[in-house]
Amino acid sequence: MAASTMSFLERAGTGPREAARWSRRQVLLTDLRSVRGRAYPRVKGLLREPSWVLFEILLPFLATSAFVFVYRAIDAPQQYVGFVVLGGALSAFWLNVIWMMANQLYWEKSQGNLELYFAAPMHFMSILFGMAVGGMVMSSTRAATVLLIAGTLYGVTFSVDQWALLLGVFLLTLGALYGLGMVLASLFLVWGREAWHMGQLFTEPVYFVSGLNFPVARLGFLGALSVAFIPLATGLDAMRQLAFAGAAFPAGTPPPLVEVAILAAMTVVSIVAARWMLIAMERRARRDGRLSVRWQ
């Protein structure tokens, strides 16, 4: 008899109250299994749905190419083309955060999965972590492909002095981005049918204030606010400073180490906020009874 079945029977024999009383180890293992389970479709989906591969690479690549040609039309220095390519690669993560993190719980609700998540014996944060881990893997392949194709096609040359710091900034940027995605997931669920429009609102306007295609310092106070509060802006600026060392572009943003600290703070704050938001959302959903009402 399988170990899991035996374990269930043993617990079942001791009565429902005892069966529901789990050890810390059981809880942890179940949560880890949930993380793996929720990440699984995104990682497997990398190759199983060819249209995803095509469109998730094609869309950021096309947008990146358009901005590259704008810079070429006005005879911009080649480093600016590099800025656009790096921004295009990071936009794959942002799109993933908005459409496959923030909007995900609303879609799960529309498809009838959300109530199953709540009914399952696991912490809901495991679902969010699973979505984030799967999304990071999925988007990393997309971003790397966009970087490689666009970088080669448009002749981008990177000048990196501090590889370790660049890698650290990249990982912290992912942490902060997906942490924000976990917070937004609960918010978007509460916003209901506005979720799609909120997704739109969080795309181009955020690209603008984050300086996706130009140095964010150019935006002055607005740029400073973005660096302080939007992980895309902070991470992108730090990565540009590190990937194009010595490039002449408008200065005015903090040095990379300060931005590392900002990203670390964003990551911690967003994960704590995501947990708090989940509790608040669950309480509100129970009070209003709208958790399983679809299309609202």
Add this chain to the structure above:
Amino acid sequence: MSALARAAMDPPAPAPIFDLARTRGRGPADTFRTFAVSARLGWQLEANWTDPFLFFVYSVAKPVSSALILVVMLEVIGGPAGRSFRPFVVVGSALWSFVISGIAGLAWAILEDRERYRVLKYIYVSPSDFLVVLIGRGVARLVVGLAGVVITLVVGVVALGVPFDVAVVDWPLLAASSVVGLGAIIALGLLMAGVCIQTRQESWSYPEAFAGALFLVTGAVFPLAVLPAPVQAIGLLAPLTWWIAGVREALFPGGPDSIGGPGSLFAALLGHPSPTGSEIVIALLATGGVATLAALAVFRLSDRRAKRAGLYDRTTGS
């Protein structure tokens, strides 16, 4: 004699005569009613979930932000010298929001009704022309896109210093370009709707990807001359290229041109640097006509295959 036996001996009640004329409808009046109802339905689906102000903000945030990104890019590199290029990018990015709305509107109507609300099969068998229903649904998104165009242009003129003079606007060119261009956009939307009828899950990205590809070759935000000649040739075959050029030339006569210029394929082929207004309208009519015929053919083929393969009542869980 029992009641049952009497009933059996009575002559049967005359069967209701089936009025064949009803299946043909009442011509243009029915068509218009179908169009009006589906346009209203589309609008309700788009806008009935929030208050008008919020909806307005959502609708214009994207095109305005796109224009701002381009304006800052010009400012970063060109400084004051780059400002002559500003009307070019503001008009292009404003018009592009209309293109996306038009192309996505029809395709998403198919996907929403089939995958999300699962009513496409009922709509299809209703006594309305399916094509008219679809175009009506798409019109709602076009209206939203139009609001984005107008607001982006107003922001461009009022806040970004785009020099606009009503007195120099070429109204006939603007009217001709707008009318024919609108038809071309609806045709491209119909083409994507035909594709989305056939495709399975994750078709939601197709209209955006299609629009993204067109964005690169139509000179929306940069002149075609920076592209390799074969890509410029593809751009010259697209009606949207001529539509954008027509509206741009009508609103800002003599400004930077997206089709011609030094090194452009147009200049090499026709021997003069930029297209004239009449050349733009003729090219727009020709390319728009071809696009419309192609879109109708693709849609009809797709419709026929969908009926045969049962695609209208198939949901794919996307």
